[in-house]
Amino acid sequence: MSLDISLSLVIRCLLAGIFVRAAVHKIHNPGAFRGQLKAYRLLPDALVPAFCWLLPAAEVAIATGMLVPTWPYPPLLGALLLLLYAAAMGINLGRGRVEIDCGCGGPADWPQGISWHLVARNVALAGFALVAAQPTLFRDLSMLEIASTALASCAVLLVYGAIDQALVNTRRHRRYVYLREQAITESKP
Amino acid sequence: MSGLEISHLLLWLVVVVLCVLVFALMRQIGVLHERVFPAGALMTNRGPQAGDPTPVRQLAAIDNSIITIGDGHRSTLLLFVAPACPVCKELLSVVQSVARTESARQPLQVVLASDGDTGAETERHQQFIRDYQLDRRRYVLSRQLGLAFVVEKLPFAALIDASGLIRAKGLVNSREHLESLFEAHERGVASLQEFLEHG
Numbered sequence: 001m002s003l004d005i006s007l008s009l010v011i012r013c014l015l016a017g018i019f020v021r022a023a024v025h026k027i028h029n030p031g032a033f034r035g036q037l038k039a040y041r042l043l044p045d046a047l048v049p050a051f052c053w054l055l056p057a058a059e060v061a062i063a064t065g066m067l068v069p070t071w072p073y074p075p076l077l078g079a080l081l082l083l084l085y086a087a088a089m090g091i092n093l094g095r096g097r098v099e100i101d102c103g104c105g106g107p108a109d110w111p112q113g114i115s116w117h118l119v120a121r122n123v124a125l126a127g128f129a130l131v132a133a134q135p136t137l138f139r140d141l142s143m144l145e146i147a148s149t150a151l152a153s154c155a156v157l158l159v160y161g162a163i164d165q166a167l168v169n170t171r172r173h174r175r176y177v178y179l180r181e182q183a184i185t186e187s188k189p
Numbered sequence: 190m191s192g193l194e195i196s197h198l199l200l201w202l203v204v205v206v207l208c209v210l211v212f213a214l215m216r217q218i219g220v221l222h223e224r225v226f227p228a229g230a231l232m233t234n235r236g237p238q239a240g241d242p243t244p245v246r247q248l249a250a251i252d253n254s255i256i257t258i259g260d261g262h263r264s265t266l267l268l269f270v271a272p273a274c275p276v277c278k279e280l281l282s283v284v285q286s287v288a289r290t291e292s293a294r295q296p297l298q299v300v301l302a303s304d305g306d307t308g309a310e311t312e313r314h315q316q317f318i319r320d321y322q323l324d325r326r327r328y329v330l331s332r333q334l335g336l337a338f339v340v341e342k343l344p345f346a347a348l349i350d351a352s353g354l355i356r357a358k359g360l361v362n363s364r365e366h367l368e369s370l371f372e373a374h375e376r377g378v379a380s381l382q383e384f385l386e387h388g
Binding site: 031032035038097144147148151152154158159161162166168169172173175176 | 190194197198201204205208209212214216219222223275278282320321
């Protein structure tokens with residue numbers, strides 16, 4: 001069974017949006033990204049500067065290729081990259097290093113620590129990417145279908161953004177509660 | 190267009206509008222979290238208090254140059270960090286940007302301090318300095334300094350004015366905390382606790 005073109009386009013738009021945002025975030029603040037990459041402690045130090053531009057470049061390339069619906073490779077590569085990131089986070093969570101910044105381009109400049117949520121998110125996204133890499137059924141879309149595909153893409157991207165923001169909010173709130181408790185214990189004589 | 194098509198399109202439009210609203214709400218919650226985040230750094234009751242003179246005036250940096258605190262024309266931001274402290278690393282880039290902003294208003298030197306002046310540990314600090322491209326002339330390794338300020342948790346900061354008086358100090362976890370030290374200096378409110386009591 002092959003995947004319908006409209007569904008494939010929605011998934012491709014979502015992934016393209018995610019990769020573009022991640023790349024913009026990395027390019028915007030290369031110094032911070034270098035630190036984040038280093039903090040993962042997976043690459044030899046000598047390779048860090050190379051990967052600093054290699055990863056965002058790969059993200060931009062994948063995002064661009066994603067928008068060509070006849071091309072099955074960008075979703076495959078995207079899935080690979082997402083799983084690679086998930087593995088990097090998983091290894092560091094296994095090492096007990098929950099505090100490092102994930103560097104995945106979340107909202108605002110608030111550091112988003114790594115967590116199993118993010119690993120699960122990446123695996124789920126990789127799953128979607130693999131779906132988009134399936135053989136696609138090409139057919140002519142009516143105007144109505146084009147419109148609903150475009151609107152669905154917008155909706156999916158916005159929902160993704162909202163979930164991302166919710167994860168950051170939760171983390172921020174936890175930090176606030178922790179700080180309050182510290183303040184209360186500290187003010188007791 | 191048939192009625193079914195129109196309603197289909199209409200529904201999609203409503204879905205997108207709702208998604209925009211959910212997204213905006215989430216952002217708003219994020220902004221609110223930022224606003225309610227404690228405005229001041231957490232001050233400990235032990236050690237020298239705001240208003241007291243600094244217990245240490247001269248420090249030897251890791252490259253053996255001498256740092257003077259309260260030299261008459263520069264304030265000093267003393268930040269206690271450690272290579273093993275994750276929040277400290279997050280704070281390093283924040284410190285640089287806050288220091289840049291504050292330097293425009295008053296002459297300021299930022300001194301990073303840590304303990305562990307023994308062989309193996311010194312190597313970790315050297316690595317830390319290289320990784321984060323820190324200034325070796327403003328990096329102090331001294332257990333005595335931490336003891337003098339009674340630093341219990343990291344990252345801890347103390348703002349000392351040009352005359353050598355401690356103006357504000359406390360546990361700093363975020364940009365807001367760090368900025369609050371400077372604000373405290375200007376407004377005369379020393380800490381989060383003091384702010385809660387009077388505010």
